[in-house]
Amino acid sequence: MRPLADTPKPPMHPATIAAQAAGAIDTETAGVVPAIHMATTFMRDAEYAPMNAENIYLRSHNENTRVAERLLSALEGAADTLLFPSGMAAVAAVFRTVPTGGAVVVQSQIYWGTTAWIREFCARRQIALHEVEASDEEALAAVCAQHRPALVWVETPSNPWLRITDIAGAAQIAHDAGAALVVDSTAASPVLSQPLALGADIVMHSATKGINGHSDVLAGSLSVSDVDSAMWQEIRADRDMAGAVLGPMEAWLLTRGMRTLPLRMREMSRNAMRLAQFLVDHPKVETVLYPGLPDHPGHEIALRQMSGGFGGLLSFVVDGGAEAALHAVGRLQLFHRATSLGGVESLVEHRHTIEPHTGIPEGLLRLSVGIEDADDLIADLGQALGQ
Ligand SMILES: *Cc1c(COP(=O)(O)O)cnc(C)c1O
Numbered sequence: 001m002r003p004l005a006d007t008p009k010p011p012m013h014p015a016t017i018a019a020q021a022a023g024a025i026d027t028e029t030a031g032v033v034p035a036i037h038m039a040t041t042f043m044r045d046a047e048y049a050p051m052n053a054e055n056i057y058l059r060s061h062n063e064n065t066r067v068a069e070r071l072l073s074a075l076e077g078a079a080d081t082l083l084f085p086s087g088m089a090a091v092a093a094v095f096r097t098v099p100t101g102g103a104v105v106v107q108s109q110i111y112w113g114t115t116a117w118i119r120e121f122c123a124r125r126q127i128a129l130h131e132v133e134a135s136d137e138e139a140l141a142a143v144c145a146q147h148r149p150a151l152v153w154v155e156t157p158s159n160p161w162l163r164i165t166d167i168a169g170a171a172q173i174a175h176d177a178g179a180a181l182v183v184d185s186t187a188a189s190p191v192l193s194q195p196l197a198l199g200a201d202i203v204m205h206s207a208t209k210g211i212n213g214h215s216d217v218l219a220g221s222l223s224v225s226d227v228d229s230a231m232w233q234e235i236r237a238d239r240d241m242a243g244a245v246l247g248p249m250e251a252w253l254l255t256r257g258m259r260t261l262p263l264r265m266r267e268m269s270r271n272a273m274r275l276a277q278f279l280v281d282h283p284k285v286e287t288v289l290y291p292g293l294p295d296h297p298g299h300e301i302a303l304r305q306m307s308g309g310f311g312g313l314l315s316f317v318v319d320g321g322a323e324a325a326l327h328a329v330g331r332l333q334l335f336h337r338a339t340s341l342g343g344v345e346s347l348v349e350h351r352h353t354i355e356p357h358t359g360i361p362e363g364l365l366r367l368s369v370g371i372e373d374a375d376d377l378i379a380d381l382g383q384a385l386g387q
Helices: 014-019 063-076 087-095 112-124 137-147 167-176 230-242 248-258 261-280 299-305 321-331 374-385
Strands: 080-084 103-107 128-132 151-155 180-184 202-206 220-224 285-289 313-318 347-349 364-368
Touching (some): 014 063, 014 261, 063 220, 063 248, 080 087, 087 220, 087 230, 103 112, 112 128, 112 151, 151 167, 261 374, 313 321, 321 364
Parallel strands (some): 103 128, 103 151, 151 180, 180 202
Antiparallel strands (some): 285 313, 313 364, 347 364
16 A cells, blocks of 8 residues: 555645545555555565565554554644554653653643653652643743753643643743643644644644544554654654554554544534533533633633634533532433543543542533534533523
8 A cells, every 4th residue: 555646735725635645545456545454574575675665564664554644744734743552652652751850841630641640650750740730821931940841741722621721832931941842732633723833842642532533443643843853753763662553453444534534623613612602601500611712711822723613622510519410411311421532422521520639620511522413412411401
């Protein structure tokens, strides 16, 4: 499976790049869809030269992974992308580059799995971890100037608080302190936000979420503009040797999922906006956290650094605390009660049950809004909350 065409050249739009999987086809059969290549090892000729110089062994050379990486690079506006077997494997790949005894600054109240792993990892490696609310630019600047970290990690929009960090501002602050800025852009996807263009050094995704979009692949990604940076070279070499690679089948599924990514993100964002507006006016709802709402504290920044919508992630606080929230959740018919986000089907989570000691309001429900008809989703929320 050699892609015939290179990545489509600008000014191709994301929908075009995605629909045609950045030019990937099956040149063996002329199929419009790439084949799945499961071989773990590749032959040498009688002179003992590789019969295909690009393929020696699957841990380093997987054509399905390369196709998915090329597509993701094209969508992200990146020079290079590496796929990992999960989002957390991508997170770990970044933090493993921090020297023992170094310092990192990490946004507080982000995806709980990231926070929990980073705390454990930094303690084990004698890395000084400074957690700060990075959407507060002054607080971020103060911590960076004081501790001179190797790495600044932000997540925007953040999960489940939907806080918005100014990526360009955070990049400036990180670089002034001699740090690299890494942005977890999972909730935005490359369709709604392109952190590299705003100055981020690396953008990370849990591709398990919107990028794959069908709740059937676990994967993560890192993308970069400067392929020659020492950090990127280290990450690439470590993936190669330590072997945190995606399987061919998962990479193929990911490519298939990404073909509809722009379409799905647009629809999810539109649905989430409709739901946010419905919930804002609902008498049993205290607060709605959605960056698309004009009174959201990060709305102006979101307007600047996101385009095409504000994503499918939305949280709201039910009046009456945990009891009222869980009562409503139990009555939902259409939303699946399940963790994760970014799939075509809508999900609901009571985050306080999962992470009770992290300051999450007891009545907070987090929705991952899918691509169902918004009227059906609104009717379901309405009947569950009670009018
Ligand atoms: C899910 C998620 C992760 C972790 O990714 P996995 O694919 O589950 O390992 C990291 N960051 C964010 C924002 C996520 O939603």
